[in-house]
Amino acid sequence: MNAHAATAQSAAPAAAPAVLVVNNIEVIYDHVILVLKGVSLAVPEGGIVALLGANGAGKSTTLKAISNLLRAERGDVTKGSIEFRGTRVDSLTPNALVKLGVCQVMEGRHCFQHLTVEENLLAGAFTRTGRGEVAAALDKVYTYFPRLKVRRASLAGYTSGGEQQMTAIGRALMAAPTMILLDEPSMGLAPQIVEEIFEIVRDLNARERVSFLLAEQNTTVALRYANYGYILENGRVVMDGDATALGANEDVKEFYLGLASGERKSFRDVKHYRRRKRWLA
Amino acid sequence: MSFFFEVLIGGLLSGVMYSLVALGFVLIYKASGVFNFAQGTMVFFAALTFVGFTELGLSFWAALPATLAAMVVLGLVIERGVLRPLVNQPQISLFMATIGLAFLLEGLSQLLWGSEVRGLDIGIPDEPIAWISDRFGLNISRFDLSAALIAAVLVIALALFFSRTRIGRALRAVADDHQAALAVGIPLQQIWAIVWGVAGAVALVAGLLWGARNGVQYALTFVALKALPVLMLGGLESIPGAIVGGLIVGASEKLAEVYIGPYVGGGIEGWFPYVLALVVLLFRPEGLFGEKIIRRV
Numbered sequence: 157m158n159a160h161a162a163t164a165q166s167a168a169p170a171a172a173p174a175v176l177v178v179n180n181i182e183v184i185y186d187h188v189i190l191v192l193k194g195v196s197l198a199v200p201e202g203g204i205v206a207l208l209g210a211n212g213a214g215k216s217t218t219l220k221a222i223s224n225l226l227r228a229e230r231g232d233v234t235k236g237s238i239e240f241r242g243t244r245v246d247s248l249t250p251n252a253l254v255k256l257g258v259c260q261v262m263e264g265r266h267c268f269q270h271l272t273v274e275e276n277l278l279a280g281a282f283t284r285t286g287r288g289e290v291a292a293a294l295d296k297v298y299t300y301f302p303r304l305k306v307r308r309a310s311l312a313g314y315t316s317g318g319e320q321q322m323t324a325i326g327r328a329l330m331a332a333p334t335m336i337l338l339d340e341p342s343m344g345l346a347p348q349i350v351e352e353i354f355e356i357v358r359d360l361n362a363r364e365r366v367s368f369l370l371a372e373q374n375t376t377v378a379l380r381y382a383n384y385g386y387i388l389e390n391g392r393v394v395m396d397g398d399a400t401a402l403g404a405n406e407d408v409k410e411f412y413l414g415l416a417s418g419e420r421k422s423f424r425d426v427k428h429y430r431r432r433k434r435w436l437a
Numbered sequence: 438m439s440f441f442f443e444v445l446i447g448g449l450l451s452g453v454m455y456s457l458v459a460l461g462f463v464l465i466y467k468a469s470g471v472f473n474f475a476q477g478t479m480v481f482f483a484a485l486t487f488v489g490f491t492e493l494g495l496s497f498w499a500a501l502p503a504t505l506a507a508m509v510v511l512g513l514v515i516e517r518g519v520l521r522p523l524v525n526q527p528q529i530s531l532f533m534a535t536i537g538l539a540f541l542l543e544g545l546s547q548l549l550w551g552s553e554v555r556g557l558d559i560g561i562p563d564e565p566i567a568w569i570s571d572r573f574g575l576n577i578s579r580f581d582l583s584a585a586l587i588a589a590v591l592v593i594a595l596a597l598f599f600s601r602t603r604i605g606r607a608l609r610a611v612a613d614d615h616q617a618a619l620a621v622g623i624p625l626q627q628i629w630a631i632v633w634g635v636a637g638a639v640a641l642v643a644g645l646l647w648g649a650r651n652g653v654q655y656a657l658t659f660v661a662l663k664a665l666p667v668l669m670l671g672g673l674e675s676i677p678g679a680i681v682g683g684l685i686v687g688a689s690e691k692l693a694e695v696y697i698g699p700y701v702g703g704g705i706e707g708w709f710p711y712v713l714a715l716v717v718l719l720f721r722p723e724g725l726f727g728e729k730i731i732r733r734v
Contacts, residue, residue: 225619228525254622266617268610270728279610282603283622324617331622 172200175335175367176222176258181236183214183221183391185229191217193391194236199335199369204361206378206399207371208412209388215371216263218388219337222369223260224250240335254283259333263340263371265324269313273304273323276312280327290330297326300356318349325356329366336360338370342377350374354381375412379403387412439574444695445688450581452667452687453588454650457643459664459671459679460592461636467599467674468608468632469520471531475539477661479637482546483508484644484653488557489550497560508641511542512633520629543658552655557648584646588680591642595635596676608632612674669714672727681725686710 176199183192192214199205207215220226221233224246238246240258248256268276277297281290298305301322307315312323321341328336338357342350358381360366372378379385379399386396387408395402402408458480465473473479486507490500519534563580570576599605611618611628619625644653647660663686671682694706717725 223620225616228616228619230525249624250619251622251624259622260620262617262620266614266620268613268617270613271606271609275606275609278603279606279618279623280621282607282610285603327621 172202174198175201175241176369177239178218178222179237179239181218181221181238182234183217183226183231184234185231187232191231191391192221195388195391195393196236197369197386197393197396199367200384202361202365202367203384204357204368204370204382206382206385207369207388208373208375208378208385208402210412211373213388214391215388216339217391219260219339219369219371223258223337224248224253225260225262251283254331254333257332257334258337259328259331259335260337261324261328261339261341264343265317265320267312267315267320267323267327269311271312272309273312273315273319274308276323276327277304277330280330283331293330293332297329300329300360301326317345318352321345321349321353322356325353329360329364333366335367335369338368340371340373342372342374350377357381375408376403441692443575443577444691446575446577447581448688448691449684450578450585450687451691452683452685453585453680454581454643454646454683455660455663455667455686456680456683457584457588457591457639457646458660459667459683460595460676461639461643462661462664462668463671463674463676463679464595464636464639465632467612467676469531469629470528470612471520471535472673473636474532474535474661475515475542476636476640476664477658478539478542478546479508479511479640480644480647480660481653481655481657482511482542482644483637483641484557484648484657485546485550485555487641487645488555488648488653492555504641505638508637509634512635512637513630516626516630516633520633521626524625539658543655547655554652554654557645557653559645559649561649563650580650584650587642587646591639592676592680595639599676604628604631663710666710666714668724670710670717670725672724674728675724675726678724678726686713689713 178195178197180194180196181192182190182194184190195214195218197205197207207218209215217226217231220229220231222238226232233246237244240256245253245256245258268279271279274294277294278290281293284290284293303319304322304326307319312320315323325336325338325341341353341357345353354377357368357370361368370378370382379402382399384396385399385402386393387402388394395405395408397405458476461476461479462473465471465476483504487500487504490503491497495503515538519538520531523531523534561580561583563578565576566579566582599609607618607623607628608631610623611625615625644657647657651657667679667682667686670685671678671680690706690709693709694703698705
C-alpha cells in the first residue's frame, strides 16, 4: 500500500490506460522555493482521481504544473515530464492545452465577476469557433446545471458560492475537455452544495466520459466519489491507492479523516504520534 | 436663452472630443488593468504620422490606412516590447513603464517627422451650419458636429464589439481575471495585442480631429490631461462612462466659464472639470459608470 514516491507505472491503476501521466516532477517558484519534490501520478481514461493532503502540501501546484498556469505565478517545472495521451505537454501554453482537451477549474472559482453567468460560459468557449457547436455546448451545460439557466442573466459576482462553482465548472465544460483539473471544489461551500457539485462531477464522468483530477482537502467526500487517490505531503506523494482502500487505511483515518481507532485521543497525543510517525518518502 | 444653448451645445460637442481621447485609456485599462499614460502621446504620434504621410505626397484616403497600419504596428510593438516582459509585475511597474513610453514616443515622433507646428486639414470646415443658424438662431460648428458624429459611430462600434463578439467577451474576461482567462484557454498576449491595436486606431481618430482643430504640435499630448477628469467622472472601465463623462466635462466647463467665470475673474475652464471630478469621487469612488467593486461576504 505504501508505494512511496510511486513511479507512474506502478501508480497507474491497471483497469484503463492512463490519459495523463505525471512523471517525477519538481516545481520551483521564483527560482528558489522548492515546492514539489518529485511527484508522480497517473489518471486513467474515464477515472476520477483525488489528490489529497493538507494546506500547502502541493496539490494546487501539481494541478497548475499540469495546466501550465504555473508560469503566470513565476513557478517552473524544473524536472520530470507531463504527458497527456502520450505526448509531452510540459511546455504547451494553457491555450494549446485547452485545445487538446485539458481544462482547469481554479481554486476559489475565479468567475469573471462583471460578466453575466451566460457570458462566463461563452467566454469558456473561446477556443471553439463553430456557432452551432458553442450553442450546443451551452445547452448541455444548462442541462447539467439547471440553476445556471435560471441565473444566466445575473452578474456572476452576485451569485452564490455554489452557483459560482457551477459557473466555473460549466465554463470549463464549454471547451469540450476530456480531462478536467478541479481544484478544491468544496471550498467555502455548504455540505449539501458540496454533495450536489460532486454528484454532477460523477455524472459528467459517467455520461460525458470526462476524466477528473481533483485536489481536495475534504478527504471524506473526495474519497467517496473518486476511484483512486494520492496523498501529498510536503511536495511528495506519500501514499496512493484505491479510494476505498485509502478510506479504510488507519493512518489516513487518523490524519485526514480525524477518526482515531478506538478511544478518543487528546490533541497533544495526536501531535506526538504524528511527529513520531512521519511519512518518509 | 439662445446664448445659453449655444454655450451648452458647444460644450457638449467639445466634450465629445475629450471622450474620444478618454476612450483610448478606457480600452487599455479595461482589458489589461494598465493606466496607459502614453495614450496622449499616441494621439500626438498618430496626428503627426498622418501629416507626415500627407507631406510625403499621399492623399487623405491613402494616408489614413497607412497611419492606421502604423498605429496598429506601434500598438503591437508596445505590447510585445514593453508589456509582455512585465507580465505579473505590480500595476505600478506597468504604469511607470507607460510613463517612460510616453517620453520615448514623444521624442521618437519628433525625430521622425520634425518638431515644427503643422496644420491639418481633414476637409471639414469649422464654420456655423447655415441651416441651423437660420432656423434656430444657434451657431453650431460643422466641424464640432461632424466630430461628435464620428465619435458616436466609434463608440457604438466599440460597445457592440465588447458586448457581442467572441473577442470582445474575451477582452472583458481578461480584464476581470487574468488567471481564470488563461485557464479557459484565452491567450492573453493575443488579446492584449488586439487591445493595443484598437487603442492605436482610436488614438488615430482622436489625433486627426484634435490635430485639425488645434494644429499638430507637441501640445497635443496635453489633451490627455483633459481626459483625466472625464475618466474620473465616467469611471475607468466604462465606455459609456467615457462618453457621458466627456459630455459633462465639456458642457460644465463652458457653462462655468461663461456664467461663474465673471465673478471670480475668469479662467475657470481649465480647472473646473477637476473640481467636479473630485466631488464625484467623494460620493462614487468608482465614477458614475465604473464597475462596482463586487464584494460578497
